[in-house]
Amino acid sequence: MADRMVGLPAPDFEMLSTKDLETLEEKVKLSDYEGQWLILFFYPLDFTFVCPTEITALSDRYEEFEDLDCEIIGVSTDSVHSHRAWIKTPRDENGLGDVKYPLASDITHKVSRDYGVLIEEEGVALRGLFIIDPEGILRYQVVSDNNIGRSVDETLRVLQALQTGGLCPSDWKPGQKTLEV
DSSP: OOSOOTTSBOOOOEEEESSSTTTOOOEEEGGGGTTSEEEEEEOSOTTOSSHHHHHHHHHHTHHHHHHTTEEEEEEESSOHHHHHHHHTSOGGGTOOOOOSSOEEEOTTSHHHHHTTOEETTTTEEOEEEEEEOTTSBEEEEEEEOTTSOOOHHHHHHHHHHHHHOSBOOTTOOTTSOOBOO
C-alpha cells in the first residue's frame, strides 16, 4: 500500500461493470468521471452479509450524491456475472435488487492492489472508500475491517466538507461555517 495517496492523483482503473446489466460488457474507467466527484468503494464479496447493507444504503440515497455532482462505483474481486446474479436476487433473499450505480469487477485484483485494500492471501478487498475530486485527485480514504459497515451519512458529510474547499472542524455539518484563518 502506498504510504500516502491522499492529495495525489488517484490510481487509474478500467474494469468491467454492471452498467449494462444484460451484456455485462460496459467498462468503468477513471477518465469517465473526469469533471465530477467520485465515490469508489471496495467491499469483500458478493452474497455476504454486511456488504448488501452498504450497497443498498448508498443506492437508496443515490440522488443525494447526484445532487452533489458525485457518482458512485462499488468494487469487489467477484466477476460481473456474480454481481448481476446478486442484483437480480431480491433484497429479502440476501440480494441487492435494483442498484442505481454500477458494480465493477476487479477479478484480476489489480485495482484493489493499486488502492492498497487487497488482502493478498484471501484475494478479497478490505472495506475501502475513496473520494476522488473532479480533477482526479484522491481527497479522502478510509479503510476498515470487513465486519464493519460504513456510514452513508458520514460519506455525504465528508463529500460536502471537501466541496466547501474550506477548513472544516471536527463534527462540521453542511450549512455550518468553515474555519477562518
